Amino acid sequence: MGDLLHSLTTELRRGSLTLAVLSQLKSPQYGYSLVQRLDEYGMKIDQSTLYPLLRRLEKQDVVSSSWDTSESRPRKYYVLSEYGEEIFQELKVIWQRTTEDLNALLEGEENNEKD
């Protein structure tokens, strides 16, 4: 059961990760700062998922990136593009609607149990 639960949880989280990442990119962030910010909200993200995801989002023009070389260690910063901002707002609405629907469903199921 543990394995199945684990893979179902991963699947459930996979779709929401993009939204979580986008939500933190209104201001420029580099990889590790993003990991820490998400971690503060209890959102654990694998490094092996995050960096490829950021690159993919960049390729889709949702985020743009720039190298900051002013400090001793060069860092790649990501930030939402204008297009990304639109996508994020729409995705957020869809997410909120989905969670409301899902909550209603789950509550409905609890009520059924009580009957």
Add this chain to the structure above:
Amino acid sequence: MKKIDQYIHEVTYRLPSKTQADVALELKSSIMDMLPEDYTEEEEKEVLAEFGDPAKMARQYREHPSTLFGQQVYDFFISSLKAGGFVFLVMALVIAVTGIMAAYTDESGLFALITTISWDLIGAIFNLAAHVFFWGMLVLVFLEWIGVNRDENSSALTGKPWKPEDLGHNITAPVNKSISKSAIYFRLFWTFALTILFITAANGIGPDGIPVFKEDVLRSFLPFVVLLVAAKLAVIVYKWRQRHWNRTLAIVNASFHFLFLVFLILFASRSSLFNPAFMTYLSERFDISISSIQVYPYVMLWVIVLSIISSVVYDSIVAFKKAKILHY
């Protein structure tokens, strides 16, 4: 630091070359972000463990998953192909050249022989590629069928999860930008060995006192040999001083190789290279008619020449690749 570079290499060599440098830089800075200023080897391992299996990381970067096979099996196939590619090429060369021995008739001249070699070579390469691909596929299908581990987090071969200690145990060791002293000694040794060999041959040394080559033909090449040796020594000294591959050095290296190949091909194409007395000697020794024995020394010579060509071309390409490596 070494482990981090190895890790990054393990990820990037699986990616298309145009993204390699950028991914490498980003991974490097992300890994360093997670480490304190003076970190221990243990801390380094912990961070790498958090980054996880480099093969899995590379799969996430690649986006277009292989649908025919499981990713782990596919990864294994590709890395073995990369590692084996050069060996296959040399094998194809040898197969092609030895194939000539049967086909040769003494009516056709040396030019015809070389053309046949070239055509047979292309044929052999295609033939071999088809074989490798077909049998490789078959093995893959078999591996899939017996159900090797398809767990995303484990190796397809061992079934064990990846751990940082696995770094450096791979068939694709990271290519190193630096030029080792032993590599330089090796080159020096070969330069002197080949020079001595040439001078000995030019002085008419051979079995039972019969010179293998025509001495006057070999002596006519002597000035070029002296020039080549001088150039080679200059290249070695330059390498010695640079200690690292860079673009200029790769160009110098490739130019020398080019000169050397021109010389080698001109040399091997001389139709009157071998001593007629040596041919007679071979004919008597092996009891084969002089007309059929004539081809053997040439075939031997061209096997050697083609092997040298392939290794020299390989060396030139690798030099450029090494020159492109960034200091991570």
